[in-house]
Amino acid sequence: MCQLLGMNCNVPTDIVFSFTGFAHRGGRTDTHRDGWGIAFFEGAGVRHFVDHEAAIHSPIAELIKRYPIKSTNVIAHIRKATQGQVALENCHPFVRELWGRYWVFAHNGDLKEFAPALTGPFRPVGNTDSELAFCYLLQELRARFPDGAPPLPALRAAVAELAQRIARHGTFNMMLSDGTALFAHCSTKLCYIVRQHPFAHAHLADEDLSVDFSTVTTPRDRVAIIVTEPLTKNEQWTDFAPGELKVFVDGAPLPAGA
Template structure:
């Protein structure tokens, strides 16, 4: 599956070293890379459907200081969808109140029928893009019923409910950003870690520095982070994902088809 990373802080920091360490994991995740630099006035997104360590474009980006309060990164091992740019993370969509949303995903949706209808409108053909479309669709319905934009807490509560439902039988390690709040969720043991220090709040699929203070992220909860601090934490749900032989065979079959060019 994929690897994901985010950095969240109260002040802009240079994070080139962390990103370089993260992208060096791409030997085992060769199907694309993505980078989202969340500036106050725009989301700057770069991505390519090639191995990160082979990307001249990424090398050029990281040859200059990358300074930001909010950064997300992704390296892809395709378990669904082709190796094309529209299938690379991050995904970005607007809601009906013109709020930009960004999502990166580590995992696979094996069975969740409510996502199926978004196959007709997504740009690529991944389960991950459909997750974002589903979240925004439900948010739009909530805000239409309310007759006003949602508050940060209302958005957090809505996502906590939707993610708990989606997590049943599916691996759902997610990082989402709505312009205000960073949402973090993991439901598989030993698949997401965090480090909180003076530099900021870092979250990654595997520790990317030698710091001994990296800890496993708490599973089956949604966390909301602003300025390097957890401000919201959901109740724990019961939908832990456990990888089975059948899951592994499903994933390997798809990877083999990509390698064969099918």
């Protein structure tokens, strides 16, 4: 199974600590050797890094661990190929533009008998079920809101309904962001934590590395980390319910009815 990592914050924050633990799952503490990728929003712009080398051997992953890129929305993915060969065009996250915004998407799971009609402008470049699901999702959003991005509650309802529809074909744990909100849908396995004042000490599960967040944050900072499996051993992670979509804005999940 692939692994997903997302971060959503109220102020631009670097993901060095969480990414360091996560990257170890790409070939060291886990068997995800079929490429990896990460996308950082900076304002409306995106920095997008993909590599078909295992994250543990990738010079680009090494750069990201050393170069603290600050972002309010990040999505990362480590791949264990189930559909589509190991190739750069099959590495998540994928990026497309809709309504004059970039959209970033990553998926963990496997979709069966999933062959939606692609009648809109979005076509897969590679041959994964994941990129196909992303193209379909954007096509349907564009069809429902042809004049531009709707208000967040309407967008949330549409993403939730489309995610449910896609999830009928298999496992559809996914993360999606346009740089202002991070949508996370859980089929089988996803959890999150919100780190905020008073910040505590965290110790990575995958590497012997600790950080005292109180020394690198201000009392206003709030950071949500969403991940396939908990990254730390000494913090309390909250599991998603199967079928649940959460929307993270400014470092926290929106209430269910919002």
